[in-house]
Amino acid sequence: MNEALEPKKTYDPSEIEQTVSAQWLASDAFKPRVDGHGAYSITLPPPNVTGSLHMGHAFSDTIQDILIRWQRMQGKSVLWQLGLDHAGIATQMVVERQLDAKGIHRRDLGRDTFVEKVWEWKAESGGMILGQMKRLGLSLDWSRERFTMDEHSSHAVQEVFIRLFEEGLIYRGKRLVNWDPVLETAVSDLEVQHEEEEGHFWHIQYPYADDPSKHMVVATTRPETLLGDGAVAVHPDDERYRDLIGRELILPLCNRTIPVIADAYVDPEFGTGCVKITPAHDFNDYEVGKRHNLPMRNIFTNTAHINTEDFIPEQYQGLDRYEARERMIADLEAEGLLYKVEAHTHKVGRGDRSHAVIEPYLTDQWYVAIKELAEPAIEAVESGDIRFVPQHWEKTYFEWMRNIQDWCISRQLWWGHRIPAWYCADCDHITVSRDTPACCGGCGGTSIRQDEDVLDTWFSSGLWPFSTLGWPENSEEMEKFYSTNVLVTGFDIIFFWVARMIMMGKKFTGKVPFKDVYIHALIRDAQGQKMSKSKGNVVDPLEMIDLYGADALRFTLAHMATPGRDVKLDVKRIESNRNFMNKVWNASRFVFMNRGDARPDATIQPVNDVNRWILAALNDCARGTHKALEEYRFNEAAGLLYNFIWASYCDWYVEAAKVALYGDDEAAKEETRVVMLTTLDGWLRLLHPICPFITETLFQELHGNEARLVSADWVGDYASDDQAVSRMNRVMDVVSAIRSIRGEMNVAPGKRIEAQIAADDAVKAELASQEKVLMSLAKLESLEWLASDAEVESAAVAPLADARVFLPLAGLVNVAEELARIEKNLLRAEADVIKLKARLSNPKFVDSAPEAVVAKVRGELDEHKAKYEELLVAQTKLKAL
Numbered sequence: 016m017n018e019a020l021e022p023k024k025t026y027d028p029s030e031i032e033q034t035v036s037a038q039w040l041a042s043d044a045f046k047p048r049v050d051g052h053g054a055y056s057i058t059l060p061p062p063n064v065t066g067s068l069h070m071g072h073a074f075s076d077t078i079q080d081i082l083i084r085w086q087r088m089q090g091k092s093v094l095w096q097l098g099l100d101h102a103g104i105a106t107q108m109v110v111e112r113q114l115d116a117k118g119i120h121r122r123d124l125g126r127d128t129f130v131e132k133v134w135e136w137k138a139e140s141g142g143m144i145l146g147q148m149k150r151l152g153l154s155l156d157w158s159r160e161r162f163t164m165d166e167h168s169s170h171a172v173q174e175v176f177i178r179l180f181e182e183g184l185i186y187r188g189k190r191l192v193n194w195d196p197v198l199e200t201a202v203s204d205l206e207v208q209h210e211e212e213e214g215h216f217w218h219i220q221y222p223y224a225d226d227p228s229k230h231m232v233v234a235t236t237r238p239e240t241l242l243g244d245g246a247v248a249v250h251p252d253d254e255r256y257r258d259l260i261g262r263e264l265i266l267p268l269c270n271r272t273i274p275v276i277a278d279a280y281v282d283p284e285f286g287t288g289c290v291k292i293t294p295a296h297d298f299n300d301y302e303v304g305k306r307h308n309l310p311m312r313n314i315f316t317n318t319a320h321i322n323t324e325d326f327i328p329e330q331y332q333g334l335d336r337y338e339a340r341e342r343m344i345a346d347l348e349a350e351g352l353l354y355k356v357e358a359h360t361h362k363v364g365r366g367d368r369s370h371a372v373i374e375p376y377l378t379d380q381w382y383v384a385i386k387e388l389a390e391p392a393i394e395a396v397e398s399g400d401i402r403f404v405p406q407h408w409e410k411t412y413f414e415w416m417r418n419i420q421d422w423c424i425s426r427q428l429w430w431g432h433r434i435p436a437w438y439c440a441d442c443d444h445i446t447v448s449r450d451t452p453a454c455c456g457g458c459g460g461t462s463i464r465q466d467e468d469v470l471d472t473w474f475s476s477g478l479w480p481f482s483t484l485g486w487p488e489n490s491e492e493m494e495k496f497y498s499t500n501v502l503v504t505g506f507d508i509i510f511f512w513v514a515r516m517i518m519m520g521k522k523f524t525g526k527v528p529f530k531d532v533y534i535h536a537l538i539r540d541a542q543g544q545k546m547s548k549s550k551g552n553v554v555d556p557l558e559m560i561d562l563y564g565a566d567a568l569r570f571t572l573a574h575m576a577t578p579g580r581d582v583k584l585d586v587k588r589i590e591s592n593r594n595f596m597n598k599v600w601n602a603s604r605f606v607f608m609n610r611g612d613a614r615p616d617a618t619i620q621p622v623n624d625v626n627r628w629i630l631a632a633l634n635d636c637a638r639g640t641h642k643a644l645e646e647y648r649f650n651e652a653a654g655l656l657y658n659f660i661w662a663s664y665c666d667w668y669v670e671a672a673k674v675a676l677y678g679d680d681e682a683a684k685e686e687t688r689v690v691m692l693t694t695l696d697g698w699l700r701l702l703h704p705i706c707p708f709i710t711e712t713l714f715q716e717l718h719g720n721e722a723r724l725v726s727a728d729w730v731g732d733y734a735s736d737d738q739a740v741s742r743m744n745r746v747m748d749v750v751s752a753i754r755s756i757r758g759e760m761n762v763a764p765g766k767r768i769e770a771q772i773a774a775d776d777a778v779k780a781e782l783a784s785q786e787k788v789l790m791s792l793a794k795l796e797s798l799e800w801l802a803s804d805a806e807v808e809s810a811a812v813a814p815l816a817d818a819r820v821f822l823p824l825a826g827l828v829n830v831a832e833e834l835a836r837i838e839k840n841l842l843r844a845e846a847d848v849i850k851l852k853a854r855l856s857n858p859k860f861v862d863s864a865p866e867a868v869v870a871k872v873r874g875e876l877d878e879h880k881a882k883y884e885e886l887l888v889a890q891t892k893l894k895a896l
């Protein structure tokens with residue numbers, strides 16, 4: 016035995032993970048191999064540089080690494096593209112908060128200095144994230160790190176903006192947008208969360224201009240917006256108000272009048288049937304205002320304070336929106352114009368970053384005319400060029416894409432890609448240019464200034480699958496790795512990101528950016544709650560790696576990757592998978608200590624049933640795992656491996672192999688050593704994509720330190736072997752039956768007992784061929800073969816499908832206890848018989864259930880009846896003792 020190859024006695028994940036990780040990195044193991052046959056690529060969804068990785072990242076990244084490592088082992092040239100996202104608004108907020116804590120506002124620093132601070136933070140956060148990814152064992156190509164704001168990506172962003180602008184697909188327009196008054200920027204519809212909140216309905220009287228003693232009553236949840244009212248609208252068919260259409264009303268608190276207009280948008284059944292119209296502060300009113308040519312009166316500043324336009328009464332100017340609301344309510348009441356106030360629950364939109372109440376706000380923004388981009392993207396999924404897994408997410412995608420609105424891409428932020436557009440002081444021309452222009456493209460004047468805004472962060476993310484590969488250049492990587500094979504992501508960003516990548520990819524490369532979209536569930540805590548810092552239920556992946564090792568965490572995550580919306584993460588499962596890793600380690604150690612001079616040999620054709628069986632089982636496991644991974648059923652792959660390694664290999668095979676290893680048949684011993692090593696070699700390869708560290712370590716112990724599992728091949732084929740499998744299944748059935756009786760009767764684990772087996776000659780022959788193994792595993796002192804109809808007095812009986820196992824009770828068992836056991840089983844059997852009889856006497860069941868089901872129940876009844884009879888016999892015998 017080679018002492019140098021013996022792994023450490025106890026499994027210490029932190030030590031092996033460090034060693035292995037350093038080896039991989041030093042050998043550039045994650046770069047695409049040049050001699051690969053076929054290519055495979057995944058673009059890592061770039062994590063935001065907003066802090067550190069959470070469990071959701073660990074989950075998604077582990078799934079991708081499993082695919083990448085598995086494909087690398089198929090001999091392909093594999094690229095897993097790494098990068099980080101600048102995450103515009105999110106990152107700017109992180110840095111603003113840090114400055115806030117020091118009492119500094121970003122405006123105090125100025126744009127350039129602030130952006131420098133964000134770059135400093137990016138270096139810090141990005142470094143931390145990359146370190147965490149390495150701890151998790153991700154086999155990303157570390158030499159190809161990209162950032163959405165690096166030179167290359169910025170170039171691609173600019174190119175796309177300019178091409179779309181030149182085609183007329185990017186335009187500038189004054190529109191109502193969702194305005195975040197805390198972040199002072201436009202945000203997209205997707206960034207607004209609408210939730211029910213308690214509020215009020217204020218009913219306000221608007222007096223007639225020509226007869227102020229009479230009035231109309233309108234109800235509103237935002238009374239302060241009346242400052243910007245342009246009209247009161249009623250439904251054209253509403254008899255109550257028909258005569259009022261065209262009449263003027265006095266706008267309360269303001270020294271001006273507004274007309275009553277008719278518009279079918281008004282629901283006459285709702286409230287009073289009169290609606291105030293504030294075109295500049297409500298999306299529906301905006302459309303009504305455009306139809307009726309109403310003035311668009313903006314009442315707010317960027318921070319949602321009342322502005323100082325001259326149509327606004329002086330006493331409200333400069334007030335915060337909620338302060339203004341209170342003052343105006345008080346004034347309305349004082350003037351007798353507040354008709355009534357009702358409590359009212361209604362939907363309020365809040366910014367998903369700032370949680371501030373969003374205001375519809377009229378501003379100049381840049382838009383992408385999206386319909387033309389959306390059509391080919393819809394077609395790509397309809398035609399099957401892109402496949403969603405699970406498929407039902409296609410429906411979600413189609414629904415959104417078919418109702419898609421133009422995309423507002425400008426953001427009033429400092430952190431991001433600045434819009435390459437220049438405005439002229441002397442004319443209306445907007446100069447859009449790849450380089451900083453010297454003068455206006457319209458009039459040639461030199462008084463030009465660049466747009467202050469930056470692009471929505473999803474603009475650069477939308478180009479990610481091809482901008483990272485060298486687009487717009489026709490690079491070798493584009494040629495080889497684009498389209499990528501699969502995008503792995505959560506359903507929460509199908510619209511933000513997946514849809515936009517498909518639109519941009521089709522538009523600029525003519526190809527789909529990825530062929531499959533695997534949508535995984537979102538990770539919840541053990542109780543199914545969303546993980547959040549405020550709830551204190553966050554499970555930190557790094558902490559889990561420190562406690563249990565990366566392999567145990569990865570195995571747990573793979574095992575949890577079921578199709579569905581949510582998965583629950585229970586830390587206990589990571590702990591128990593750490594025990595699985597221990598089992599893997601200890602079993603392998605046993606194998607190494609008993610290997611002699613043997614080496615794995617994939618071509619071996621063993622004669623011994625135990626050896627033939629385990630190779631056939633390895634083959635089944637390999638095929639099953641491969642198929643499960645092909646179909647993105649990660650939980651199934653993990654389950655197959657768990658059962659094969661723990662049960663088939665460690666519990667059954669290694670124990671059964673001891674008979675040959677410790678015996679004196681040299682040929683059997685040698686064959687068993689080789690098969691033991693060959694099977695170990697096989698399942699280390701199969702388990703590697705999920706648990707790379709422990710398998711790499713053991714693989715090097717198995718093959719010598721120069722060997723590298725990370726760049727080794729997948730498992731080869733072994734013959735299936737029905738005969739050996741059937742024999743070993745019989746042996747395992749008998750052993751399990753004996754073990755279960757031993758357990759029930761509290762026989763000491765080490766105690767050897769006697770057994771007798773009654774069966775026909777064919778079954779006997781199969782079992783007898785593995786007599787030594789059977790005796791060793793069941794801890795038998797002696798084994799006697801009986802005729803198939805033999806009976807044994809005073810013995811516990813295990814009735815199997817085609818054999819009966821008798822364990823003589825003398826000296827083995829406490830008669831009173833055994834009687835109690837039989838009594839208990841009799842009661843159970845009786846209850847089963849009654850239950851099944853009742854079912855079969857129910858005409859509803861017998862007449863309506865499928866014939867096969869009824870037949871199955873009849874069979875079960877017969878079985879339980881027979882069992883009952885047998886137990887009665889055993890009871891009688893035992894009583895006679």
Ligand SMILES: [Zn+2]
Nearest residue numbers: 439442455458
């Ligand atoms: Zn000009």
